[in-house]
Amino acid sequence: MTSKLIRPFIFALALTASAAPLASAHSFPEEQHPSAGETLSTSPSQIRIKFDAPIEKLFAKLQVVDSSGKDHALGPPDISADGIELTEKVEPLKPGEYTVRWAVVCVDTHHTEGSYSFTIAGGGA
Secondary structure (H helix, E strand, C coil): CHHHHHHHHHHHHHHHHHHHHHHCCCCCEEEEECCCCCEECCCCCEEEEEECCCECHHHCEEEEECCCCCECECCCCEECCCCCEEEEEECCCCCEEEEEEEEEEECCCCEEEEEEEEEECCCCC
16 A cells, blocks of 8 residues: 555656756856957957857847947857857947847747857957
């Protein structure tokens, strides 16, 4: 009789334990180029963010905004074949501070977003 009561408990515990890793998965940046806080002497041709988990192409967004709020991104971002890298071409950037704003949806449907800044010191467009 006791084993009949324990089996559903063990099944529920196993089900919960196997679902836990799925519930906690999100995509967060591992690398950024240019990186947060970096000062460049010339304008980059693109912004690249490498994530720790694959992202969905349909929902990926990336903006490169100057101090006046103008977005310098050139069209929709590209996603690498493995879904790990988000890349956005940018028009030539003049000296100043720029904010990169990104938003992605992990393949497990969790949404993450963030931002960081970098500076062009001189030699830009």
